[in-house]
Amino acid sequence: MKETEVAVSGTTTAASTAPNTEMDKRFDPAAYEQVWQRRWAEKEYFRAEAPAERPSFCIMIPPPNVTGKLHVGHALQSTLQDLLTRWRRMQGYNALWLPGTDHAGIATQLMVERQLESEGTSRREIGRERFLERMWQWKQEYHGNIRRQLDLLGASCDWTRERFTLDAGLSRAVREAFVRLYREGLITRGEYMVNWSPKLGTAVSDLEVEARTVQGKLYHVAYDVEGGEGSGERIVVATTRPETMLGDTAVALHPEDERYAHLHGKAAILPLVGRRLPFVADEMVDREFGTGLVKITPFHDPNDFEMGKRHDLPGISVIGPDGRMTAEAGPDFAGLDRFEARRKVVERLREEGYLVKVEEHTHNVGHSQRSGEPIEPLVSTQWFCDMTSMAAGALAAVRDGHTELVPDSWDKTWEHWLTNIRPWCISRQLWWGHQIPAWYTEDGRCFVAHSAEEAAGEAGTDRLTQDPDVLDTWFSSALWPFSTLGWPDDTPDLRTFYPTDVMVTGFDILFFWVARMVMTGLHFTGEVPFRKVHLTGLVRDAEGQKMSKTKGNVLDPTELVSEYGADALRFTLASLDSPGRDIPLNPNQIAGYRAFGNKIWNAARFALSRIPEGARVRESIDPAGLAAPERWILSRLSRVAMEVNEQLEIFRFDEACNRLYHFFWGDFCDWYLELSKPALFGDAPRPRVGDVLLTVLDRALRLLHPVMPFLTEELWQRLPGHEAIHPETICLAPYPRREEAWEDAAVEAGMEALTQVVTRVRALRTEMSLSPKAKLDLHLQPADARIGGLLQEQAPLLRFLARVETAAVGPVPEGARRDLVAGVEIGVAVEKAEMGAEERGRLAKELEKLDAEIGRAEARLSNADFLGKAPAHVVEGGRARLAEMRERQAALRASLGLA
């Protein structure tokens, strides 16, 4: 594997460490992302401890398949897992995000088989041993890719604890689990009907069968009734698979079907073959469907298999594991592919006059999820795991809340699936996987053991052959949360991190994987494997279409990272993760969040270039003695810190990102940085502006770090005084919390009024079609005296932000353009205040709407029921709003020159 060397020397590194280096106006994620990832890895910041004094937090990665590269779905899930891990790590938890990969049985084997095919050979040809060597080569290569891709995304995994489902430790766990379940009688070997995939040459589990609706045909076939040769009585059965009739051994009818009452005890004669088929009565027959008579093929249909057992019917295998007709199908059909056989059987039936009619028929047919062909139900000897007792535990775990599904809309599906669970066919006729720990003696006795030696000991002979089959890949995945921590040994890791905290994965593997982990976790450890499951939606393209190679709309996370930067991609994915919804990923949106990154970059650049000498990041700041803008931004910061923590607790990544975005862009950049300018430039100095600015920036970066790890580290390192927060890295700096001492409702109200006044004045300028340079005098008359005081005090800031000549608190003079916002009456006096027709029209329209609304509000506020039943704050709010509207109405009428 070619290793791309990253320049760790030169300007990029210097930029990352030296606070006073010139910052480029354009931010360039590529210049620092990989540098930081590498440094974090070298310093082992993400290595968790066991045992640990601190509380632990643990997430197990859903191990990506070693089949190829990561897709955007992985990027989404990795982002969320990393976000949670970084957040908890900063909160002081002993946080572990354990990485790893899955051998992915069939999927990977197919890739290598395809490779062999292109080399003109096959696995049979090179043999099991050499094939497995090739498999391991493949694994090495792709495993490296996955690590690289996770690094690109900024994943803070503890790579010292990396696991692979086929490594020694996990293989031991698999054998242990198998042996225990076998000894408990839950794993058995037997001959049953299984879902067989002829192309793959293996059995698959029910979950690997995908029902597809296909347009098929319903063939009505006449069978002669035995003894009716003279009378010529015939019955008609309906089938969608005429080729299976060659294996028929009975005809079923409903016990109470009067039409066929006379057939009880009789038999039919199978056309083309001549076999005698007894009639059996079974309630499962639907009298309404077809003719009410069903041909029974016990070895090629799951229902018929059951019925065969109930009525003790023999079965005949007419279709083999290769999907071709067997010798038992008779010389005319033996060797034919099952679909060819169907054509030929139909042809022969037609020729011989047994085909009554053919109807179009839409029905569901099970297809192999992996190979796409129709599944062939076959009787075969396989290993099965009885899940019913384990399912009961998993049901209880969700009902009792020991494991919580988020969103909980999946609870019902969980309930339904687990209450109807059937035995799990766990053996696969493959080579890539955990070989089944069962050994057979020459006389066919079976010994299940941890090793060949143990089996030999039990068998009393070492002339043993191990079962050639391997386990379903999901068997090892089912043990993942504890096998990765050293189970079956009682290791410090297991004691420290188990049960884990969260499982982040897609709902598509809820049953394949999540349910099975809960079942085995409870069974083997007595505890749920994770306390919460966050189920993500499916990442779709910008039009909401599923991504698929054939549609060509697949987005590659690696490309997205190189185009927009990992931080922008992460922010986008996190902010789109709303509960229970799929995720439409639009590159425009990623570009939007890259712009956010640029905004952060430039805000930091501005702060660093303008702060006074000696200003530093402070661990804490006493708001006493600070001016209103500083007290305001600290108060806002405290609230956003509180909200972000709250939202992350409940996995509302979208909401957390939203708060961060609006705080940084809106409160901090749009308002606070602007408000800080007069102070920073010496026009109107304020106490400790530099310290506040840096401290707010520091905390904002820390709040953002779990979502945008690279950019925040890069900038944070440049803040003077950041070492006081953490000597080395933002990754380990404390995650900001609410600071109640900073919260100040009065200042927030006052500053809210100030910003709204400024916005309103800007709007008035537009409304009055005034040039941005037109000279205005602003008069303010707030209803609340405290707000008045603040506005008075901040008049220079008002002048600066609203770009007015004068700003005064006091009565609004005659002739000024009036307005009202946030309880402040505004008067804008301008020399030429004549109103244009356009403006007049706009105001008239507004007045019209306002009149209607006032009418509605008045009606409501005079409604006795409303006054009696609505909570006080709603009524008061309504009154205040009405008063405001009336004032606005008066102002509008005055402006329009109405009485």
Add this chain to the structure above:
RNA sequence: AGGCCCAUAGCUCAGUUGGUUAGAGCGCUACGUUGACAUCGUAGAGGUCAGCGGUUCAAGUCCGCUUGGGCCUACCA
């Protein structure tokens, strides 16, 4: 066949226990090169919250039905 979810601005989506004027991003329009940022700034237009009915003083939010879309689970030959 059963179950679940969704329908809100041109697009993609928020809207937590019903409660004051339904929000964001992108896109669009106008203006703007003001001491960090044109990956920018300021302002603006744009919504009968799919439809119908019900509960309530009050419904995007709760209930029922209809329509349209998506998904999960299923052994009707």
